[in-house]
Amino acid sequence: MELFSPPCPCCAQDEVHHHANYMTQAHGLRTILHCRRCDIYFSETFATPLAGLRTPLSRIIEVLKSRTEGMSLNATARTFSVSKNSVIAWERRLSGIKPTKDALCFTP
């Protein structure tokens, strides 16, 4: 039983059905969903910040956590043996998921 299934990216209806599962290289099992209304098949991560990530999410979290704790971009790239461009791309891609505390409390 699925507790959460994303709406169809085409018609935005919630009536999508489980079609199949597939195994990713780094993120375990994923589900292919089917919208009967549009007759399209899509991954559960389609059009989300997680779509197309090839690096394990646990590793990305480690890298971004070190950045939020104050480690510089160069030091992070050197410590985790990743390119600076990858770190910047992960920050941009995942920064909109959770608003910062200051953004929630901001009153003009």
Ligand SMILES: [Zn+2]
């Ligand atoms: Zn649809």
